[in-house]
Amino acid sequence: xxxxxxLTKVYARGVPALRDLSLSVEKGEFVFLTGPSGAGKSTLLRxxxxxxxxxxxxxxxxxxxxxxxxxxxxxxxxxTVGFVFQDFKLIPSRTVYENVAVxxxxxxxxxxxxxxxxMQVLQGVGLQHRHAAFPLELSGxxxxxxxxxxxxxxxxxLVFADEPTGNLDPDxxxxxxxxxxEMNARGTTVLIATHDRELIRRxxxxxxxxxxxxxxxxx
Amino acid sequence: xxxxxxxxxxxxxxxARALVRGWRTSMLxxxxxxxxxxxxxxxxxxxxxxxxxxxxxxxxxxxxxxLSRDVSAAQRAAVEQALRGASAVADVxxxxxxxxxxxxxxxxxxxxxxxxxxxxxxxxxxxxxRLRPDARGGAAVEELATRLAGMGGVSDVRYDRGxxxxxxxxxxxxxxxxxxxxxxxxxxxxxxxLSVVRLSYVARLEEVEILTLVGxxxxxxxxxxxxxxxxxxxxGAAIAxxxxxxxxxxxxxxxxxxxxxxxxxxxxxxxxxxAWIALLVGAGLLGAIAGxxxxxxxxxxx
Numbered sequence: 001x002x003x004x005x006x007l008t009k010v011y012a013r014g015v016p017a018l019r020d021l022s023l024s025v026e027k028g029e030f031v032f033l034t035g036p037s038g039a040g041k042s043t044l045l046r047x048x049x050x051x052x053x054x055x056x057x058x059x060x061x062x063x064x065x066x067x068x069x070x071x072x073x074x075x076x077x078x079x080t081v082g083f084v085f086q087d088f089k090l091i092p093s094r095t096v097y098e099n100v101a102v103x104x105x106x107x108x109x110x111x112x113x114x115x116x117x118x119m120q121v122l123q124g125v126g127l128q129h130r131h132a133a134f135p136l137e138l139s140g141x142x143x144x145x146x147x148x149x150x151x152x153x154x155x156x157x158l159v160f161a162d163e164p165t166g167n168l169d170p171d172x173x174x175x176x177x178x179x180x181x182e183m184n185a186r187g188t189t190v191l192i193a194t195h196d197r198e199l200i201r202r203x204x205x206x207x208x209x210x211x212x213x214x215x216x217x218x219x
Numbered sequence: 220x221x222x223x224x225x226x227x228x229x230x231x232x233x234x235a236r237a238l239v240r241g242w243r244t245s246m247l248x249x250x251x252x253x254x255x256x257x258x259x260x261x262x263x264x265x266x267x268x269x270x271x272x273x274x275x276x277x278x279x280x281x282x283x284x285x286l287s288r289d290v291s292a293a294q295r296a297a298v299e300q301a302l303r304g305a306s307a308v309a310d311v312x313x314x315x316x317x318x319x320x321x322x323x324x325x326x327x328x329x330x331x332x333x334x335x336x337x338x339x340x341x342x343x344x345x346x347x348x349r350l351r352p353d354a355r356g357g358a359a360v361e362e363l364a365t366r367l368a369g370m371g372g373v374s375d376v377r378y379d380r381g382x383x384x385x386x387x388x389x390x391x392x393x394x395x396x397x398x399x400x401x402x403x404x405x406x407x408x409x410x411x412x413l414s415v416v417r418l419s420y421v422a423r424l425e426e427v428e429i430l431t432l433v434g435x436x437x438x439x440x441x442x443x444x445x446x447x448x449x450x451x452x453x454x455g456a457a458i459a460x461x462x463x464x465x466x467x468x469x470x471x472x473x474x475x476x477x478x479x480x481x482x483x484x485x486x487x488x489x490x491x492x493x494a495w496i497a498l499l500v501g502a503g504l505l506g507a508i509a510g511x512x513x514x515x516x517x518x519x520x521x
Contacts, residue, residue, distance in 0.1 A: 051432070074434075075434045075435070076434065078432060078433060083432065083433075089429050089432070090429075091429055093236070093240075093426070094426075102429075102435070103433045105229075106430065106433050107434070111225060150433070
């Protein structure tokens with residue numbers, strides 16, 4: 001599902017964030033990406049959602065070479081993946097429902113399907129009763145769950161998450177992981193970047209450890 | 220409702236929210252549109268009024284040939300023959316000195332004593348020629364007037380058309396100036412809309428970024444901003460038209476009768492529906508274009 005070969009990303013000041021990185025994630029896998037701050041986790045995720053382009057090397061996701069996609073192909077690609085941002089990236093002026101439905105609107109589904117699917121996924125994260133609330137009226141944990149609901153709403157083949165449990169207490173973090181596990185059980189490939197070793201231990205899945213932009217080890 | 224209608228409704232709702240949220244800056248854009256449409260509307264109405272006056276005056280334009288005091292019977296007959304023989308002339312009336320004095324007294328009753336008392340000025344006899352409608356303003360009349368002016372016993376030839384043409388030429392210049400001002404104001408309005416929508420865009424950059432990251436099409440991201448520009452343009456034009464309507468009603472009530480009496484024709488008429496629809500649509504389009512330009516895609520963006 002995800003294949004990187006000799007992937008390198010060097011930022012403007014010449015600082016390499018990823019160095020000759022080669023790894024693969026199979027379809028249907030649940031993988032943790034871990035490592036200390038500055039290891040390259042977030043950079044790899046940014047490359048995976050085409051927020052940035054690699055300096056060199058190959059990055060192929062679901063058969064698409066991301067480095068060479070046109071802007072229109074990038075739009076199409078992004079509609080097939082889900083992403084949970086570390087800072088949630090919820091739209092403050094829109095309700096919980098609208099924040100989730102925005103993805104479906106981007107894909108052009110009808111109003112009935114949109115309503116059914118958005119409410120379904122909100123129910124899945126336990127927030128159907130807060131669908132009319134605005135993000136700033138929610139707790140950190142609730143905002144995180146809205147972000148997860150938005151990532152899941154279009155049934156993506158692949159979900160990326162950047163520190164998705166960073167603002168949650170341990171119980172909520174496990175609850176959140178259960179959501180990802182359920183999603184993974186339905187066939188979605190999941191890649192989560194986190195430095196929470198305890199969480200990784202409790203969930204017990206494949207782990208790729210990065211350090212200084214290189215793969216340090218895989219468990 | 221179809222997908223397009225639903226999308227348009229959603230963009231308009233967002234645009235309306237943005238308009239309310241940033242009402243202070245939106246007011247600036249709307250005010251410039253109001254000014255542009257108001258000036259354009261006044262220019263159009265003024266232009267139509269001038270056209271009506273000139274058309275009315277043109278229809279009543281006559282050629283008057285004033286005879287000198289010592290005109291001989293032969294000279295008078297030659298002038299009359301020249302007039303009656305001209306194809307541009309429909310009818311000829313002779314006005315003798317007594318009739319001329321009578322006309323003066325009827326036109327200026329307050330000055331009657333001047334015309335009738337001892338030492339009253341000489342009011343010359345004249346031929347008044349009514350012109351054929353198809354000949355008015357033509358070269359044949361100009362030639363006839365020149366020829367008559369050179370004939371013996373003729374002291375002066377007055378042809379109203381010349382004055383009308385000069386007024387029309389001045390009115391045309393004023394009209395062009397007004398239109399140029401309206402175009403300048405329209406450009407200013409477009410720039411104001413562009414700046415205001417740009418501000419709105421910058422304020423919502425995070426939202427735009429999120430929409431981009433979830434794969435929203437560029438049209439879906441730009442749509443609300445284009446709608447915002449359209450809304451500003453349309454609201455501005457609607458306010459301007461209401462203002463024009465109010466101002467027109469007031470001017471008509473206060474000065475309508477006096478103007479009609481002075482100019483000989485009722486010149487005041489509001490813009491026809493076709494014009495105000497064109498102003499509404501045009502201002503909306505201008506706003507939409509400015510809104511679209513404000514969020515033009517940056518080519519370097521991924």
